Amino acid sequence: MTGPNILILGGTTEASALAQALAAAGIRGTVSLAGRVERPAPQALPLRVGGFGGAEGLAAWMRAGAVTHLVDATHPFAAAISRNAVAAARLADVPLVALTRPAWEAGPGDDWRRVPDMAGAVAALAGPPRRVMLAVGRMHLPAFAVQPQHAYLLRLVDPPREALPLREARVEVSRGPFTQAGDRALMQRHGIDLVVSKNAGGSGARAKLLAARALRLAVVMVDRPALPERDEVTSAGAALDWIAGR
Numbered sequence: 001m002t003g004p005n006i007l008i009l010g011g012t013t014e015a016s017a018l019a020q021a022l023a024a025a026g027i028r029g030t031v032s033l034a035g036r037v038e039r040p041a042p043q044a045l046p047l048r049v050g051g052f053g054g055a056e057g058l059a060a061w062m063r064a065g066a067v068t069h070l071v072d073a074t075h076p077f078a079a080a081i082s083r084n085a086v087a088a089a090r091l092a093d094v095p096l097v098a099l100t101r102p103a104w105e106a107g108p109g110d111d112w113r114r115v116p117d118m119a120g121a122v123a124a125l126a127g128p129p130r131r132v133m134l135a136v137g138r139m140h141l142p143a144f145a146v147q148p149q150h151a152y153l154l155r156l157v158d159p160p161r162e163a164l165p166l167r168e169a170r171v172e173v174s175r176g177p178f179t180q181a182g183d184r185a186l187m188q189r190h191g192i193d194l195v196v197s198k199n200a201g202g203s204g205a206r207a208k209l210l211a212a213r214a215l216r217l218a219v220v221m222v223d224r225p226a227l228p229e230r231d232e233v234t235s236a237g238a239a240l241d242w243i244a245g246r
């Protein structure tokens with residue numbers, strides 16, 4: 001079977017949108033997820049779940065599947081898979097584009113304290129007890145155990161499967177995309193006075209920043225990890241144009 005065969009490394013709103021656009025255009029492809037959550041959102045293209053086994057495994061998967069284009073539409077903080085994608089595209093001689101989203105920037109009325117990484121966010125929480133909304137997901141929670149003095153509100157995609165590493169923590173189980181009204185009500189209900197957020201960009205996680213601005217809450221904003229050089233687009237339409245052009 002000839003014609004394009006796209007592999008989308010997914011797990012974001014933009015990846016889901018691109019899958020829908022490809023399916024609507026009758027273009028063959030697959031969405032790939034790591035398998036981080038119990039019930040991943042359904043996709044408009046066939047889904048494969050789980051690691052590939054490093055860059056070599058990803059390259060082998062693309063050769064075996066006769067993949068013609070690789071789109072890295074993973075989250076800006078998913079640094080390992082993005083590095084693997086650059087190496088695998090070269091190994092398998094498959095063109096690569098990243099479908100990413102511009103970083104958020106503080107606007108009027110925002111009270112952000114930018115930190116370079118998650119360790120910087122932990123250090124920024126030193127000091128007297130506060131009521132902190134930790135909206136950074138499950139994987140970084142153990143790092144915050146060194147700041148047990150706070151009352152934490154955690155937002156997780158799945159209910160925690162083991163004891164939480166934080167002395168005082170309440171869990172809000174919900175996957176995004178979120179709304180400003182919903183996040184504002186959540187913060188008021190829990191008396192939040194500080195929000196910790198990754199600079200994810202995009203629309204799916206932005207609500208908490210708009211709610212923090214409205215409530216005049218401080219935000220500790222974690223900058224993105226450095227990623228290797230690669231072609232980048234910031235919309236599904238631009239990704240479709242890139243595919244058509246290659």
Ligand code: 3Y8
Pocket residue numbers: 010011012013014016032033034035036037039040041075135136137138139140155156157158175176177178197198200202203204205208
């Ligand atoms: C498994 C796949 C879609 C995709 C939706 C986006 C928006 C909602 C906002 C907050 C922040 C957080 C977290 C978040 C958002 C979108 C997008 C985004 C942030 C799903 C999904 C998978 C994951 C993995 C999960 C991480 C966690 C991060 C929760 C699907 C729902 C905090 C990142 O329990 C865990 O292990 C969760 C792990 C990686 C970060 C972490 O370190 O814990 N995402 N999120 C992907 C896979 O298996 O490959 O089911 O849809 C996708 C989405 N999450 O189609 O609408 O595009 O960013 N995801 C962050 O940005 O800070 C929540 O609470 O305000």
Ligand code: NAP
Pocket residue numbers: 009010011012032033034036049050051052053054055057058073074075077078079080081082084137198
């Ligand atoms: P990561 O640290 O960059 O990747 C760790 C390993 O997980 C990779 O080396 C790879 O394993 C596997 N992997 C990651 N993404 C994959 C994918 N889409 N398909 C197949 N395997 C994948 O990744 P992460 O930060 O844990 O993120 C995992 C997933 O959650 C990604 O799909 C990402 O888009 C999504 N997500 C992450 C965040 C976040 O805050 N990190 C937020 C929203 C969504 P092998 O080396 O074995 O191939």
